[in-house]
Amino acid sequence: MNNQYRLYPYRWVVLAVFMFINLTIQILWISYAPITGPAAMFYGVSDLQIGWLAMSFMIAFIPLSIPVSWVIDTYGFRLAVSIGAILMGVFGLLRGLAGTSYNTVLLATIGIAAAQPFLLNAWTKVPANWFSIEERATAVGMVTLSNLVGTALGMVLTPVLIESMSIPNVQLIFGGVAALSAVLFVVLARETPPTPPCPAGQEVRALMLDGLKNAAKNRYFWIYLAVSFIGLGVFNGITTWVESIIRPRGFTPTDAGTLGALMLAGGVIGAVVIPPFSDRQHKRKRFILMGFVLTIPFLIGLTYGTSLWVLLISAFGLGFFLTSAMPIGMQYAAEITRPTPEGTSNGLIQLFGQASVVFVYIMEAVKTPEGSFTPALLLALGLLVLGTFLITRLKDPEFETPTSEPSLSVD
Numbered sequence: 001m002n003n004q005y006r007l008y009p010y011r012w013v014v015l016a017v018f019m020f021i022n023l024t025i026q027i028l029w030i031s032y033a034p035i036t037g038p039a040a041m042f043y044g045v046s047d048l049q050i051g052w053l054a055m056s057f058m059i060a061f062i063p064l065s066i067p068v069s070w071v072i073d074t075y076g077f078r079l080a081v082s083i084g085a086i087l088m089g090v091f092g093l094l095r096g097l098a099g100t101s102y103n104t105v106l107l108a109t110i111g112i113a114a115a116q117p118f119l120l121n122a123w124t125k126v127p128a129n130w131f132s133i134e135e136r137a138t139a140v141g142m143v144t145l146s147n148l149v150g151t152a153l154g155m156v157l158t159p160v161l162i163e164s165m166s167i168p169n170v171q172l173i174f175g176g177v178a179a180l181s182a183v184l185f186v187v188l189a190r191e192t193p194p195t196p197p198c199p200a201g202q203e204v205r206a207l208m209l210d211g212l213k214n215a216a217k218n219r220y221f222w223i224y225l226a227v228s229f230i231g232l233g234v235f236n237g238i239t240t241w242v243e244s245i246i247r248p249r250g251f252t253p254t255d256a257g258t259l260g261a262l263m264l265a266g267g268v269i270g271a272v273v274i275p276p277f278s279d280r281q282h283k284r285k286r287f288i289l290m291g292f293v294l295t296i297p298f299l300i301g302l303t304y305g306t307s308l309w310v311l312l313i314s315a316f317g318l319g320f321f322l323t324s325a326m327p328i329g330m331q332y333a334a335e336i337t338r339p340t341p342e343g344t345s346n347g348l349i350q351l352f353g354q355a356s357v358v359f360v361y362i363m364e365a366v367k368t369p370e371g372s373f374t375p376a377l378l379l380a381l382g383l384l385v386l387g388t389f390l391i392t393r394l395k396d397p398e399f400e401t402p403t404s405e406p407s408l409s410v411d
Contacts, residue, residue, distance in 0.1 A: 008193045011130035015139060017185045018126050019146035021085050022119055024178040026150030028092050028112050029057050031158045031174055034257040035167070036243045042167050043102035047244060048364055053109050054240045058357030060113035061120070065351035068117040077122040077129065078191040084118025085186060087111060089179035096172025105171075120350045123327075124334045129192050134279055136334075141275035141327040145268050148323060151239065152264035159257040215337040215345055223390050224333050225352045230387035231292070231329075233356030234380045235322060237363045238263070238302070244364070245373045249306055263315035267323030274324035275331075282396075284332035289391045291325025296384050303377040335397035359383075 032039050032053045039050045072080040091111030098104035127139035154174070161170045215221050238245065242263075243256035251259075270291075278287045298321070301314030330349055337345045363376035 004195060006193070006195050007132055007135075008130070010190070011193065014130055014189055015126065015142060017181075017188045018081065018122070019143055020181040021081070021088065021178075021185050022143055023146040023150035023153075024092075024174075024181040025088050025112065025116055025119055026147045027154040027157075027174050028088065028095075028109075028178055029054060029116070030151045030154040030239060030260075031171065033240055034155050034159050034243050034260055035162055035253050036241075037247065038162060038253060039167060043100065043105070045102050049102065051240060051244075051360075051364060053106065054236075055357050055360055056106070056109050057113040057116050058236065058354040058360065060110060061117050061354035062351065062357075064114060064117045065121060065348070065354070069121050069348075071118075072122050072125055076191045077125045078189050080118050081122050081189065082182075082186050084115040085182035087115035087118070089175070089182035091115070092175030092178035093172065094175070096168055096170075096175040098171075099168050117350070123350075124330055124345065128334070137275040137279045137284075137328055137331040140331050141271045141324075144271040144323065144327040148264045148267040148271060148319075152261040152268070155242070155257045155260035155264065159253045215340045215348065218337055220336050220394055221333055221345070221348075223393050224329060224336075225348065227288070227292075227387050227390050227394075228326075228329060228349045229352045229356050230383045230390075231322060231325060232353030233359035234295075234299070234384060236353075236356055237360045237376070237380065238318075240360050241363055241373060241376075244367075244371070245302075245377070246311065248371045248373075251308065251311075255308060259311055259315045262312050263319035264323075266316035266319030266321075268319075270320040270322075270324030271327055275327050278328045278331075284328055284335070285391065285394045285396045287328050288325045288332065288394070289388065291321045291323075291328075292384055292388045292391055294321040296381065296388075299377065299381055299384065303374060303381070332394075332397065336395075338397075 032050050036047050036050045040047050043050075068080065068084075071083075091108045095105055095108035095112065098108055123140055123143050124136070126143070127136040131139045158170060161173070239260060242260040243253055246256055246259060274287055274291070278284055295318055298314045298317035301310055302318060305311045305314055330345075333345045333349055334340075359380075362379070363373060366375045366379070367373050368375065
């Protein structure tokens with residue numbers, strides 16, 4: 001029947017393998033951040049050159065985001081994400097085989113970075129194809145969760161593993177896990193269920209070019225793009241420089257890994273707990289605003305804290321509130337720009353977020369001669385205040401209710 005739509009249990013399999021590859025690429029992205037100092041000594045380069053291994057992901061994203069979004073919206077997420085997964089697995093293994101050559105490591109990292117847009121830009125496309133509209137922010141939240149878990153694992157495991165093995169061997173292990181996740185996605189992922197997961201009016205999308213024009217005319221979307229630039233800039237900046245931020249206060253790479261992991265653990269919990277409330281209440285703005293406002297006091301703690309417990313509490317709270325706003329914001333953008341394709345709206349958000357590499361670079365550039373990142377963290381505070389003001393200018397989307405009487409069943 002044309003008016004029949006269903007939710008299939010297999011949607012959780014598709015979501016799970018998608019989450020797994022998002023998890024592994026985050027490990028590959030962040031694994032040098034908590035060992036910036038030791039890695040710089042190992043390769044004979046500066047801290048900034050190690051920082052480029054993380055920043056290259058953001059730089060590569062900028063020219064690739066729009067073309068990749070076109071591929072996702074034209075050929076489907078399964079083909080597009082499979083391309084990214086294969087790139088990630090191949091170059092992840094090559095980076096582990098690079099030995100002591102920093103240049104080879106950088107080239108392999110660029111290859112991994114080229115894979116990232118294929119994964120990140122499909123964050124809302126997978127839920128749109130498989131989940132009902134009431135579940136989509138939750139599903140995006142689970143993908144966000146997988147990214148945070150991957151980043152946390154990279155933060156915690158890397159400093160521990162380099163105590164018993166070389167940095168190249170650690171990278172080879174991470175590359176092997178990435179290759180496994182790529183194989184599982186290619187084998188198990190499906191583009192769409194046998195029947196739609198929602199009424200036709202909730203799944204239709206325009207062609208990409210028309211979708212871009214539609215999104216460009218929406219002032220709320222432009223405001224949210226600025227908000228995402230700020231939020232992801234602060235998150236990526238602290239994550240990239242976590243070891244360098246706390247090193248001048250007398251803390252070790254292991255402490256940095258613990259702090260970064262706790263920030264991401266808070267993010268995991270926030271991404272799981274908060275989006276379902278947004279879905280149930282059919283409200284987005286209030287939860288995005290709450291995330292930014294409540295991040296501010298914890299960033300102050302991270303800026304001025306000198307004891308480890310203050311830093312750990314601050315990191316957890318910052319991760320919980322800032323990260324919980326991200327999946328809700330992505331779903332908000334998909335809803336206010338309908339019928340713009342999810343891959344297009346998601347890709348533009350990720351593009352603006354990754355463009356925050358400018359802020360990540362500025363953070364290192366404005367550190368004091370003694371190596372303190374306090375000026376950079378104060379700049380981040382100012383940006384969060386600006387982001388809070390911008391969020392107050394947003395307007396919640398109108399949720400549609402089916403006018404016909406189709407039945408929704410869960411097999």
